[in-house]
Amino acid sequence: MQKEYLFLGDESVHNDRYLLAVYRAIPQDGIALDDLATEIAAEASTGSNLKVGSATNYSLELNARVYKVDEKNHLIWIAFPWEIFDSDGNVQNILTFIVGNIMGVGESKGCRLLDVYFPPSMLVHYDGPRTTIDDMRNYLEVFDSPILGTIIKPKIGLTPNEYAELCYDFWVGGGMFVKNDEPQANQHFSPFTHMVDAVRMAMDRAEDKTGRTKVHSFNISAVDFDTMIRRAEYVVSKMKPGSYAFLVDGITAGWTAIQTIRRRYPDVFLHFHRAGHGAITREENPFGMTVPVLTMFGRLAGASGMHTGTAGVGKMAGTPDIDMMAAKQALNVRAEGQFFTQIWSKIPHADSDLQKMIKDEETKAAMNLRSFVKSQADVTHLDTMEHDWRVVRKMAPIISGGLNPVLLPEFIEVMGTIDFIVTMGGGVHSHPMGTQSGTTAVVQSYEAWKQGVSLEEYAKDHEELKVAVDFYNAHGTQAHRIKGHEGV
Numbered sequence: 442m443q444k445e446y447l448f449l450g451d452e453s454v455h456n457d458r459y460l461l462a463v464y465r466a467i468p469q470d471g472i473a474l475d476d477l478a479t480e481i482a483a484e485a486s487t488g489s490n491l492k493v494g495s496a497t498n499y500s501l502e503l504n505a506r507v508y509k510v511d512e513k514n515h516l517i518w519i520a521f522p523w524e525i526f527d528s529d530g531n532v533q534n535i536l537t538f539i540v541g542n543i544m545g546v547g548e549s550k551g552c553r554l555l556d557v558y559f560p561p562s563m564l565v566h567y568d569g570p571r572t573t574i575d576d577m578r579n580y581l582e583v584f585d586s587p588i589l590g591t592i593i594k595p596k597i598g599l600t601p602n603e604y605a606e607l608c609y610d611f612w613v614g615g616g617m618f619v620k621n622d623e624p625q626a627n628q629h630f631s632p633f634t635h636m637v638d639a640v641r642m643a644m645d646r647a648e649d650k651t652g653r654t655k656v657h658s659f660n661i662s663a664v665d666f667d668t669m670i671r672r673a674e675y676v677v678s679k680m681k682p683g684s685y686a687f688l689v690d691g692i693t694a695g696w697t698a699i700q701t702i703r704r705r706y707p708d709v710f711l712h713f714h715r716a717g718h719g720a721i722t723r724e725e726n727p728f729g730m731t732v733p734v735l736t737m738f739g740r741l742a743g744a745s746g747m748h749t750g751t752a753g754v755g756k757m758a759g760t761p762d763i764d765m766m767a768a769k770q771a772l773n774v775r776a777e778g779q780f781f782t783q784i785w786s787k788i789p790h791a792d793s794d795l796q797k798m799i800k801d802e803e804t805k806a807a808m809n810l811r812s813f814v815k816s817q818a819d820v821t822h823l824d825t826m827e828h829d830w831r832v833v834r835k836m837a838p839i840i841s842g843g844l845n846p847v848l849l850p851e852f853i854e855v856m857g858t859i860d861f862i863v864t865m866g867g868g869v870h871s872h873p874m875g876t877q878s879g880t881t882a883v884v885q886s887y888e889a890w891k892q893g894v895s896l897e898e899y900a901k902d903h904e905e906l907k908v909a910v911d912f913y914n915a916h917g918t919q920a921h922r923i924k925g926h927e928g929v
């Protein structure tokens with residue numbers, strides 16, 4: 442037991458000076474939970490496994506504080522003085538503290554971060570998103586629909602021209618947003634610069650043909666930051682402003698890669714792909730952190746969009762509750778976590794403007810979604826400038842993983858909002874009539890939802906959807922029928 446870290450019942454932890462965290466901590470046999478809790482608090486802040494004589498009055502003030510323990514449910518609450526974190530707005534440093542060494546502490550056989558709370562005075566020091574989905578909507582002139590996207594498949598192995606042809610087919614089929622897949626980089630069969638050149642030509646052709654602007658998200662994850670930035674610069678030199686996003690594999694390339702691109706390209710949509718997150722977030726894993734917590738750090742770091750899961754409807758593990766909680770943490774000013782209510786603002790919660798913003802948000806969320814969508818149909822511009830600088834901007838949920846045209850309406854019902862990007866890879870390129878028709882089937886599926894018509898009904902005079910309904914009902918991911926789940 443390291444008593445200098447035990448502050449049960451300490452109410453001062455709610456005084457805006459502390460990042461609050463709740464862990465599920467399972468002690469090894471014979472170890473009491475509060476013992477383990479103080480070991481974790483020590484290792485995650487100022488201490489080690491032994492009390493040192495070199496502590497000073499000031500360093501003792503920086504001790505993390507165990508302020509609540511729930512033996513029955515193996516839960517511990519720890520308050521971290523946020524001044525211990527790197528003062529440059531560095532998310533990587535917070536994670537090194539609060540999900541770093543403590544994941545290896547021998548006294549535990551489980552340590553999983555379930556929720557965090559960032560106080561307003563801490564949020565002031567972190568970037569948060571700058572370019573948002575609203576900027577992408579203004580570029581695409583799409584306001585009454587999710588941003589409909591795809592991932593080019595096969596995941597890897599196409600030449601630049603083959604790749605670009607599929608982009609063209611998708612964009613001409615009515616799609617808006619294409620992303621590189623998460624492992625696409627600078628493979629010898631598809632040199633990055635050749636891929637960019639081919640995409641630009643395909644985009645120009647598709648825009649001429651459709652009269653609509655298009656967006657492509659380029660994966661610039663690379664061996665080092667210089668290479669990342671060289672690739673980013675190539676995209677900037679070849680693509681129109683607004684027509685591209687930068688995709689970074691935030692788990693495998695790392696948080697510093699995310700924040701480097703956020704700071705160097707604030708006006709570019711930053712797409713956080715979370716490949717590898719399952720090793721940290723899956724419910725079966727006794728160690729790590731949850732999807733909502735990972736998502737909160739993505740927003741704190743300033744990603745414009747981040748994958749948040751398909752709520753059990755697609756191919757990846759995930760549940761409606763957890764994935765919707767993550768989507769709310771990404772989108773909302775006020776979001777309920779598992780233990781804390783996070784308010785994404787840099788000002789005191791009592792501020793009347795903020796309270797009004799929260800009330801407006803909750804009023805909109807309570808509106809009938811279809812009538813909200815209809816009200817957006819004649820919107821021509823979203824004025825993001827009205828956004829209050831004192832509030833951390835929203836991060837778009839990017840919904841992907843085993844989705845197909847048949848699953849889209851159900852997913853929108855679960856989400857309860859259209860403010861997201863949805864990307865379907867297999868669910869578009871496997872369509873029996875090919876990519877362009879697969880895309881059109883996605884558009885038709887959304888139209889059916891918007892009109893409140895069943896897919897079967899709408900498919901009667903929409904061939905691409907008809908083929909999709911037959912095909913995906915036979916082959917697609919069987920949606921876990923989610924009934925009665927409230928949306929975002």
Ligand code: CAP
Nearest residue numbers: 592748750757841842843844865866867
């Ligand atoms: C989806 C995907 C995405 C995953 C990521 C893939 O392709 O491109 O990377 O969705 O998972 O490679 O599997 P499909 P998550 O549409 O063909 O499934 O969004 O949960 O992070």
Ligand code: MG
Nearest residue numbers: 484488489542
């Ligand atoms: Mg150490």
Ligand code: MG
Nearest residue numbers: 592622623624
């Ligand atoms: Mg992928």
Ligand code: MG
Nearest residue numbers: 751753757759
């Ligand atoms: Mg899923």
